[in-house]
Amino acid sequence: MQAISERTGGAWHPSPGAIYPTLQRLEAKGLVHSEEDGDRRVFSLTDLGRTVADRLRAAGVAPWEAGPADEERNSLRLEIELLIDAIRQSFRGATPEQRRRVRMLLAETRRGIFRILSEAPATAGPERPAGDDPAAGPAEEADAADQ
Numbered sequence: 001m002q003a004i005s006e007r008t009g010g011a012w013h014p015s016p017g018a019i020y021p022t023l024q025r026l027e028a029k030g031l032v033h034s035e036e037d038g039d040r041r042v043f044s045l046t047d048l049g050r051t052v053a054d055r056l057r058a059a060g061v062a063p064w065e066a067g068p069a070d071e072e073r074n075s076l077r078l079e080i081e082l083l084i085d086a087i088r089q090s091f092r093g094a095t096p097e098q099r100r101r102v103r104m105l106l107a108e109t110r111r112g113i114f115r116i117l118s119e120a121p122a123t124a125g126p127e128r129p130a131g132d133d134p135a136a137g138p139a140e141e142a143d144a145a146d147q
């Protein structure tokens with residue numbers, strides 16, 4: 001899970017609750033197999049899984065590579081995480097008056113975000129080939145490769 005986070009430059013922060021169900025789906029599709037190794041479960045690609053991975057690689061699909069849009073998302077995600085940390089601090093050490101002001105600021109910030117979003121219609125980015133969604137997990141990429 002740490003390797004995924006590192007390869008994606010922090011774009012994906014997978015948790016066991018996200019990874020293991022995905023691995024189970026990949027195993028059900030015959031793309032990976034698992035075996036117990038002491039107190040760990042180790043997953044490996046099957047022959048079919050290697051074939052699908054090779055096809056994705058040949059199509060130029062590398063889910064861990066971030067493009068400019070992904071870098072902007074990562075930047076936004078970081079700002080959200082920093083904001084959440086600041087909000088948590090308001091629960092721990094702020095006076096009631098400070099918490100009231102934080103709540104008011106958050107309400108105004110939320111309204112400001114909606115004002116920004118209403119300024120112009122959202123435009124979709126360049127069309128991506130099936131299976132080339134960096135936000136999709138491995139199971140979704142395998143689904144796209146199967147089509």
